[in-house]
Amino acid sequence: xxxxxxxxxxxxxxxxxxxxxxTADDAHHLQHVLxxxxxxxxxASDGRGGWRTCRVVAPGPGGGAGPLEADGPVHHEPRHGxxxxxxxxxxxxxxxEWVVQKLTEMGVDRIVAVSSQRAVVRWTGERRTGALNRLRxxxxxxxxxxxxxxxxxxxxxxxxxxxxxxxxxxxxxxxQPGGPAPGATLSAVAVGPEGGWDPSEVDGTYPLVGLGxxxxxxxxxxxAAGVLxxxxxxxxxxxxx
Numbered sequence: 001x002x003x004x005x006x007x008x009x010x011x012x013x014x015x016x017x018x019x020x021x022x023t024a025d026d027a028h029h030l031q032h033v034l035x036x037x038x039x040x041x042x043x044a045s046d047g048r049g050g051w052r053t054c055r056v057v058a059p060g061p062g063g064g065a066g067p068l069e070a071d072g073p074v075h076h077e078p079r080h081g082x083x084x085x086x087x088x089x090x091x092x093x094x095x096x097e098w099v100v101q102k103l104t105e106m107g108v109d110r111i112v113a114v115s116s117q118r119a120v121v122r123w124t125g126e127r128r129t130g131a132l133n134r135l136r137x138x139x140x141x142x143x144x145x146x147x148x149x150x151x152x153x154x155x156x157x158x159x160x161x162x163x164x165x166x167x168x169x170x171x172x173x174x175x176q177p178g179g180p181a182p183g184a185t186l187s188a189v190a191v192g193p194e195g196g197w198d199p200s201e202v203d204g205t206y207p208l209v210g211l212g213x214x215x216x217x218x219x220x221x222x223x224a225a226g227v228l229x230x231x232x233x234x235x236x237x238x239x240x241x
Contacts, residue, residue: 002077003043003051004147009036011043011144012068013151017050020068030056042068047143047151049077077149080109084229085188087112087163087172088222090121090131095219100135103226104142104152111139112166114157114190117198128156160201163190172206175225177215179208182228184239189225194218 003011012026022030022044030036036056045051052075054068086108090096096113103111113123113132123131136154143151157163164172172188173179174197182189189209192201194217202208211224231237 002075002147003045003149006041006043006053006147008041008043008053008147010034011045011147013047013140013144014044014068015046017044017046017052017074018070020044020054020070022068041071043147044068045144045149047140047149049079049149051075051077051149079150080233082187082233083109083170084226084233085110085112085167085170085172086222086226086229087114087157087188087190089114089116089119089191089193089218090123091194091218092121096131096135097138099219099222100138100154101142102223104139104148105146106226106230107146107148108152108226108230109150110153110155110167110188111135112155112157112163112190114163115159116193117201118195119193120195123156132156160190160206164206173209174202174206175211175221176202176208177210179210181240182209182232184232186229186232189229191218191222191225 010030012022014020014022038056040056042054042056043051044054052070053072055071057067057069086103088099090113100111139152139154157166167188170187172190173186175189175191211221216224228237232239
């Protein structure tokens, strides 16, 4: 059934399903945002497939949320045999956070911020570290909201070649207007920047894939890639023949 099938007021991620210690941010969210009462059901997950139902106990000192109390055995949700990856070139503003949020909600397993020749936004050094930490927080919140037992991997890659090397032997396809429709076995798609891939990046080394009949904004294309990949894996979308 998995966490999504449990009638619970919320889900949180914990490092230990026996200790059930929640972070200060999660405690604040349960107590002051959701205003959960003692006895209400919460799902706790370790982000690695393990999860169990818990109940909120009496508030802690100072009115903060008290600890969770186990209310069921530990279950383990197996990871899908075919992991899905969407890579995207970061764009300006808060759109990368939106992309990661939506890809996580769909169930994409790996989300990679990849650099490109035509990228306007370039994450290097401390800026990249800070950006990835921010995206991982977004992914954690989105995975809890969508009741998933697995946290997605959120990483960065210095260019398409580095991305392909890190995913090998899984092949990565580059999203390109006019490209062929995705096939049944496609597992990894990289979406370029707003100006499109540089000609040196679409030189035939990697296969191309189309995401529809129109030219999409970069962040929309990343989400469209996630929808298609997840739909193909779940059997909700028919593959190209």
